[in-house]
Amino acid sequence: MIKNLKKQNVWFVFTPYLWLVLFFFVPLALIFKISISVSEWGMPPYRDLFSLSENGLKINSTLGNYLFIFSDPFYIRSYLNSLSLAFTSTVLCLFIGYPIAFYVAKSKPSIRNILLIMLIIPFWSSFLLRVYAWKVLLQGSGIINSVLIHIGLISEPISMLHNHYAVILGVVYTYLPFMILPLYGYLVKFDLNLIDASNDLGAKPLNTFVKVILPLSLPGIVAGSMLVFIPVVGEYIIPEMLGGSDKLYFGKIIWDEFFVNRDWPIASALAMSGIVILVFPIIIFQLMYAKYNFRNE
Amino acid sequence: MSEPFLQIIDVSKRFDNVVALDKVNLKIEKSEIFSLLGSSGCGKSTLLRIIAGFEKPDEGRILLEGKDITKLPPYVRPLNIMFQNYALFPHLNVTNNIQFGLKEEKISKEEINHRVNEILNLLELNGLEKRKINEISGGQQQRVALARCLVKKPKLLLLDEPLAALDKQLRVQTQFELVNLQYKLGITFIIVTHDQEEAMSLSDRMAIMKNGEILQVGNPVEIYEKPKDKYIANFIGTANIFNVLNKNNQIIIKELNYEVKNINNKKNYFKCLIRPEKISVKKLENQSDNLNIGVVKEVAYLGSYTKYLIEVNGFEFYSFMQNSLVSDNLQIRWDDKVQISFNETSIYFFND
Incomplete structure (x- = not known):
């Protein structure tokens, strides 16, 4: 097919690939290079991969960084913490987002647009500010505690901040639109006659949901879940701002290794393993999903 | 029941x-x-x-x-x-x-x-x-x-x-x-x-x-x-609807200037319907009779039948003729003068 393209069209097609190579594969290759380098003092804080000595070319590569992080339960635990945070918040986003997406998709077009704008409005202010706002709301002298004390429900402020529940709250709040929008995209195309048809054929509302609505919105559920799950695994800012010392998360560990310990090879090895562990399940999932979609197209 | x-x-x-x-x-x-x-x-x-x-x-x-x-x-x-x-x-x-x-x-x-x-x-x-x-x-x-x-x-x-x-x-x-x-x-x-x-x-x-x-x-x-x-x-279908005049024991279809002969039970209606397939038209060969004469404004040949749009005194209505009933040499064309006929029993009287 590419054979038939004219010269300028070839560039048109290859520009995105060029972008991907320059800004994705090259940096990734650099990270990979650092991850198999040996750490040392200096700038940059790792030894060159290749060095010339009297014995000829010497390769200073090591798998030690990988062996180290996989032998230390500290790293594994932080990674599992991040996976569990991602899983919990994806499920919560799905349960909160699905009814909202359904409601928006099924409202009248005039109301629908207003509702969509309301979903998008939070994006107009900085993500950092919005997370910071939660900090203000949740802190000991924050609005929630003040109100509860004022109406006499509690006498001492509850500590709501700096634990992993606050992190889940912040993540769900931040990522909810990423769940709702793809779900909405699928549900808005949903033929309402199918619900009527299912009812008419004797299926009660719950059965109609399970047998008709859910399978047909599965692509939206998958897309939304991916959009929430993947970035949350590497999420750094929300745990940093709202989290405490009860749970350490993967993103925070990478940051610390890079900027506190200045151990770039370990930090890179962490980043690479994080990608690999995530990428393979996603590829398998995508292949299965492509097959499923193919059956349904 | x-x-x-x-x-x-x-x-x-x-x-x-x-x-x-x-x-x-x-x-x-x-x-x-x-x-x-x-x-x-x-x-x-x-x-x-x-x-x-x-x-x-x-x-x-x-x-x-x-x-x-x-x-x-x-x-x-x-x-x-x-x-x-x-x-x-x-x-x-x-x-x-x-x-x-x-x-x-x-x-x-x-x-x-x-x-x-x-x-x-x-x-x-x-x-x-x-x-x-x-x-x-x-x-x-x-x-x-x-x-x-x-x-x-x-x-x-x-x-x-x-x-x-x-x-x-x-x-x-x-x-x-x-x-x-x-x-x-x-x-x-x-x-x-x-x-x-x-x-x-x-x-x-x-x-x-x-x-x-x-x-x-x-x-x-x-x-x-x-x-x-x-x-x-x-x-439902095509309708030719005419106004009906009731005067001095006469019933007249206004547009056609046609007097209904059998007037039993047909008094006090102001409209009547004659379906197009119940109006037949025949090409006029000699100009002698000037009763019920119309001019063909449009002809649409539809295979089994032909639709004619007929004008009488400025009023237009349709006639559908089975093609098996029309012989070739009497084929009706645009602007032909035609004689209109219908059976009185196919007139349906009603009030709007």
């Missing part, structure tokens, strides 16, 4: 102050094909959705075999609906679509398989069992939609524009198939359609609807021959 199979009593429905149905009353007998006919927005689809249970009427009741079903949700009503777009489940194959409704009933697996096979045979869908809905043709989809309803053995089948999504040739064939199927199964059919030809050829009886009201109920012959008013006359 036995009570009617389905009774619609004083049913009204409003959407945001727009009246969709206004005190509709209807009685439908068992095992008949009944059509609700009207142009879009007349309320026919709303009425169908109310019978199916998707909408609740603001007022009125619906009785099925004497039992009030007004408040029953759709999933317990012993009736099924075939949607205009079929609403087949795109994620299921043909068999799974058909057995969807059976799986909601407490029926054994063997019984389900038996009934699915029975209906596959009846509707000639064998060989398509494993196909996805988008892998079969429009005509096949229509039969799957029908099968999905009929496999439930409903007491009443509602069909929303059942043939609208099919192309012309398939539509005619499917019309006959539908009628045969209904005859075989004896299920009561209620068909919603905007296509008057479809309604005429399918129905035992039909109701003409307009602005949420039922204007007339009757069999196709009654509705065609004796429409209650001008709207119905024009809606």
Whole structure:
């Protein structure tokens, strides 16, 4: 097919690939290079991969960084913490987002647009500010505690901040639109006659949901879940701002290794393993999903 | 007298102050094909959705075999609906679509398989069992939609524009198939359609609807021959409507300046209808007679018959002539002068 393209069209097609190579594969290759380098003092804080000595070319590569992080339960635990945070918040986003997406998709077009704008409005202010706002709301002298004390429900402020529940709250709040929008995209195309048809054929509302609505919105559920799950695994800012010392998360560990310990090879090895562990399940999932979609197209 | 199979009593429905149905009353007998006919927005689809249970009427009741079903949700009503777009489940194959409704009933697996096979045979869908809905043709989809309803053995089948999504040739064939199927199964059919030809050829009886009201109920012959008013006359087929003058014991069709000879029981009507196929025209060869002479304004040859638009004294009307009745050498062309004739018994008098 590419054979038939004219010269300028070839560039048109290859520009995105060029972008991907320059800004994705090259940096990734650099990270990979650092991850198999040996750490040392200096700038940059790792030894060159290749060095010339009297014995000829010497390769200073090591798998030690990988062996180290996989032998230390500290790293594994932080990674599992991040996976569990991602899983919990994806499920919560799905349960909160699905009814909202359904409601928006099924409202009248005039109301629908207003509702969509309301979903998008939070994006107009900085993500950092919005997370910071939660900090203000949740802190000991924050609005929630003040109100509860004022109406006499509690006498001492509850500590709501700096634990992993606050992190889940912040993540769900931040990522909810990423769940709702793809779900909405699928549900808005949903033929309402199918619900009527299912009812008419004797299926009660719950059965109609399970047998008709859910399978047909599965692509939206998958897309939304991916959009929430993947970035949350590497999420750094929300745990940093709202989290405490009860749970350490993967993103925070990478940051610390890079900027506190200045151990770039370990930090890179962490980043690479994080990608690999995530990428393979996603590829398998995508292949299965492509097959499923193919059956349904 | 036995009570009617389905009774619609004083049913009204409003959407945001727009009246969709206004005190509709209807009685439908068992095992008949009944059509609700009207142009879009007349309320026919709303009425169908109310019978199916998707909408609740603001007022009125619906009785099925004497039992009030007004408040029953759709999933317990012993009736099924075939949607205009079929609403087949795109994620299921043909068999799974058909057995969807059976799986909601407490029926054994063997019984389900038996009934699915029975209906596959009846509707000639064998060989398509494993196909996805988008892998079969429009005509096949229509039969799957029908099968999905009929496999439930409903007491009443509602069909929303059942043939609208099919192309012309398939539509005619499917019309006959539908009628045969209904005859075989004896299920009561209620068909919603905007296509008057479809309604005429399918129905035992039909109701003409307009602005949420039922204007007339009757069999196709009654509705065609004796429409209650001008709207119905024009809606069903082509209508030539003339004004009627009543004076000094004379009845005169004004536009034709024709005096009706047999005036028994025909007094005090102001309009009359003569269907185009009941007016015959004949090419005028000598100019002697100047009674009932018209000029041909348009000729449309349609194979089995020809449509002529005739003008008399500035008033235009149609005449349809069977082509087998017109010999070649007397062929009528534009601007020809023609003699008009009709039988007085084919004049239908009414008041608008």
